[in-house]
Amino acid sequence: MVELHPLREGGQWVATEVRVPLWDQTDLVREVVIEVSEVAKEAEVRVFDPQLGRALSGRDDGPVAEQYERAARYAGQTLGMVEALPSSTATESEGFQPTTKFVLGVLGFFVLLYLVMDWIGGNLRG
Incomplete structure (x- = not known):
């Protein structure tokens, strides 16, 4: 479940x-922060969280878990990763997705632009 990759x-x-997969619970990420911090302390290296922009210690499991939960919620809401969304906030979305709204808006703009240009062109010709 937890993956280690050399950079x-x-x-x-x-x-x-x-790497900790996005999930609806923060228990795993809290445990990983504590364990990785202990290993880093023994190896005399530091643990750095790029999302928080700072080095971590074993006591930083709370802020990391909060950031993790925000990322999971974002993934669940915008990317459709239902398994990442905490079950208490999982709701069916109503209406169009944001991407669909954007595409329809752009298409509507070009249709309106075409109609206006056609009307202007017709008035200039006749």
Whole structure:
């Protein structure tokens, strides 16, 4: 479930990325923060969270879990990843998706532009 990936820069291993899948509970991410912090302390390296923009300690499981929950909620609402959305906030969306609204808006704009240009062209010709 938790994945570790080396991050290389110029062919040299500079960091290890820890990936936790988006899920509807924060227990796993809290445990990962605590365990990774302990391992990092023993290895005399630091744990850095790019989303929070700071180094972490084992006591930072709360802020990391909050950020994780926001990411899971965003994924559930906008990307359709229902398994990532906490079940208490999972609701069926009504109406069109934001992308569909945008595409329909653009199409409507071009239809309106065509009609206006056709009307102007007709008035100039006759």
